[in-house]
């Protein structure tokens with residue numbers, strides 16, 4: 001009998017093309033997602049070397065970061081820099097025979113939302129993209145991670161990637177989530193617990209009753225932010241919830257191939273007794289809705305709490321960095337989180353821009369009005385999410401309540417397009433990063449779940465969603 005292996009070990013082993021004595025491996029890559037920001041030099045490199053894309057049918061390109069989210073984008077992108085990047089991807093995809101979703105295609109959306117929607121993302125695969133949140137696809141029991149632009153070129157040319165094996169970490173979330181507490185709160189709590197460097201050098205497997213109970217949307221939210229915890233990737237063993245989601249997706253296998261695929265996917269779980277280098281355990285029942293107070297995703301606090309006092313931190317470097325974060329955020333230690341007023345709300349991103357997120361927002365917003373001081377936007381993660389939301393009448397609820405209902409893209413998650421905060425504006429955001437300037441120069445970001453963001457939009461300040469009526 002061979003030694004028991006983790007899910008990560010199994011997927012890694014199944015893709016090794018070559019292994020050197022020092023542990024360096026050449027991995028076969030099943031799927032390559034491409035967006036406009038990290039691909040131009042990679043295609044240019046191929047062109048200069050006279051190379052082709054090795055497997056165009058395993059490659060899918062989409063524009064997301066730079067596209068405006070206003071409906072008039074179909075008439076052309078006004079911002080020069082954005083237009084150039086978008087046009088470059090369109091041209092590269094055409095020249096190299098890669099399937100491409102432009103801003104006019106209803107399948108267009110954030111790269112990590114469209115992969116799963118199309119059935120391009122499947123269990124057991126190796127999936128890469130020149131984007132750190134590629135970890136999202138790990139929700140399907142795939143080994144998925146971000147790569148740099150030179151690696152994008154390498155994968156385009158060879159469909160392989162040079163990799164060293166990471167260590168195994170298990171994050172087990174036991175028990176059941178209370179009402180009002182979501183996948184977003186789970187992952188924020190995990191990052192609060194391990195810190196933004198806690199996962200460095202590891203691939204995290206998420207397991208336990210609370211993870212098993214999540215929908216695919218929730219699992220994607222959790223895996224999405226693995227990178228904020230420092231991990232190379234995050235994954236969850238596939239199960240019936242996964243197979244139900246994947247079935248009948250446009251690129252999913254059908255007929256006999258489907259049955260064979262499911263038989264294989266069922267083997268994709270960690271063997272009993274397999275070794276993890278690090279184990280973290282959380283209790284879902286004790287988790288509150290979480291709000292970040294600082295400029296790092298690890299700066300988490302319960303909505304029932306107060307802004308922490310950095311003076312109490314012993315380590316000098318850490319104390320100074322958290323003091324600076326408070327200053328940047330314009331907050332005072334001891335302030336109740338529910339007393340913090342907000343100016344803007346951003347609902348969207350590859351963390352929380354899927355249909356289930358929008359349903360959660362609609363449930364909170366139905367029959368209510370956005371606070372007149374607040375500018376609140378909802379940006380569906382893809383054209384298909386938008387169409388689904390409209391088929392369910394969610395757009396009417398949003399518009400009636402005073403939300404701005406927009407076209408799909410990364411939008412104000414990173415302000416690489418027209419959507420951005422003004423200096424000192426404070427935003428409740430469902431995205432994944434609250435770094436300084438992330439949503440606009442001097443903008444202040446608080447990361448929360450979709451329901452918490454919706455409630456904040458209406459109240460004008462943070463509220464405990466568990467008290468919402």
Ligand SMILES: CC(C)[C@H](C(=O)O)[C@@H](O)C(=O)O
Pocket residue numbers: 037038065130131132133146414
């Ligand atoms: C632009 C891109 C390279 C970047 C990433 O890699 O994550 C972006 O998607 C982000 O979320 O910061």
Ligand code: SF4
Pocket residue numbers: 064065110111112131133349350351409410413414431432
């Ligand atoms: S939505 Fe945000 S985190 Fe996701 S890919 Fe776009 S910019 Fe990156």
